[in-house]
Amino acid sequence: QKEVEQNSGPLSVPEGAIASLNCTYSDRGSQSFFWYRQYSGKSPELIMSIYSNGDKEDGRFTAQLNKASQYVSLLIRDSQPSDSATYLCAVSSAAGNKLTFGGGTRVLVKP
Amino acid sequence: ETGVTQTPRHLVMGMTNKKSLKCEQHLGHNAMYWYKQSAKKPLELMFVYNFKEQTENNSVPSRFSPECPNSSHLFLHLHTLQPEDSALYLCASSQGRSGRARGGELFFGEGSRLTVL
Numbered sequence: 584q585k586e587v588e589q590n591s592g593p594l595s596v597p598e599g600a601i602a603s604l605n606c607t608y609s610d611r612g613s614q615s616f617f618w619y620r621q622y623s624g625k626s627p628e629l630i631m632s633i634y635s636n637g638d639k640e641d642g643r644f645t646a647q648l649n650k651a652s653q654y655v656s657l658l659i660r661d662s663q664p665s666d667s668a669t670y671l672c673a674v675s676s677a678a679g680n681k682l683t684f685g686g687g688t689r690v691l692v693k694p
Numbered sequence: 695e696t697g698v699t700q701t702p703r704h705l706v707m708g709m710t711n712k713k714s715l716k717c718e719q720h721l722g723h724n725a726m727y728w729y730k731q732s733a734k735k736p737l738e739l740m741f742v743y744n745f746k747e748q749t750e751n752n753s754v755p756s757r758f759s760p761e762c763p764n765s766s767h768l769f770l771h772l773h774t775l776q777p778e779d780s781a782l783y784l785c786a787s788s789q790g791r792s793g794r795a796r797g798g799e800l801f802f803g804e805g806s807r808l809t810v811l
Contacts, residue, residue, distance in 0.1 A: 587736070615798045626784055626802035627737070671737065675798050681750065682798050684737040 586610065587674050587685035595691045602659040604670050604688045609653070612677025616648055616655045619671040621687065627671055631657065662692045697721065700785050700803035707775065708811050715770040715806045717785030726768040727800065728760060729784040737784070743768060775810045782807050 588607045596602045604618075615634055619627035633639045633646040633655065645658040655674075659666055669687040676683065698719045707713050719726060728740040742750035743762040757779075759771040768785055786800040 617798050619800075626805050627800075628802065629799050632799055673798060681739065681742075682800070683739075686734075686736045 586683045587672055589670075589672050589685035589688045591686055592689040593691045594688055595693060596662050598662060598664060598692055598694050600662050602662045602666065602690055602692070604657040604659075604672075604690070606655045606657075606672030606674075606685055607653055608655070608672075608674040608683075610674065610677050610683075611650075611653060613650075613653075613674045614677070615675040616646070617673040617682075618644075618646060618655075618657045619673060619684075621669045621671060623668070630670075659690070662690075664692050664694055666690060667692045698785060698787055698801050698803035700783075700806050702806060703804060704807045704809075706809045706811065707772070709775060709777070711775075712771070712773040714772065715783055715785075715808075717768040717770075717803055719766055719768075719785075719787040719801070719803075721787055721789075721801060723787035723789045723801070724765050725788045726762060726765070727786045727788075728768065728770050729786060729802075731782040731784055731805070740770075772808075775808075777810050780808055780810045 586609050618631040620630045621627040631646040633648045636648050639646045643660045647656045669689045671687045672685040673682050701716045725744045727742050730738045739752045740754045741760045746762045746765055757774050761769040782805045784805045785803040788800050
């Protein structure tokens, strides 16, 4: 079983729509969760972090965490072509000494 | 210079060569990391240094040898590599250890694209 699982996509959304990305993790004791965006040919960049159950909003991005279901999601509102990228979910270990990445979900926003 | 810089950006080497990758961070962070990114595989953690002490070696083959002389510089020495080692090698830094709250907020360099012939 993979430690952090994401649908590889591509997730195709029309411009202006909401893109919904999901991530599940296996380590029930994990406490810290992160979303990174990686454009083709570039390195990952942090876009959201979330530590408590519930929603966290930052601009057009909303991260949602449900520790009981071991599930974290990312919503991108009013999707723009510039949001086309691979989105990586990252989860800390329960011991707090390791960050594990999922395989990423490729998002394509079509004008 | 800002952020995390890596050199060289591209490297082609034979299996018998010895080369080194360099990483420098200008963010005042205390933790530095080497990650490997291969096609169609998740980012793989290789090494973690916290205050220039190695705190994680993720079962990496000995043909990869890290060196961290201080909290701002990190090297990855390469020797007798295999073609399957061809990948993008990413350096990152964070304020705090990986896995802890701010430690998971990684700042990545642009990467060194390695090709082993």
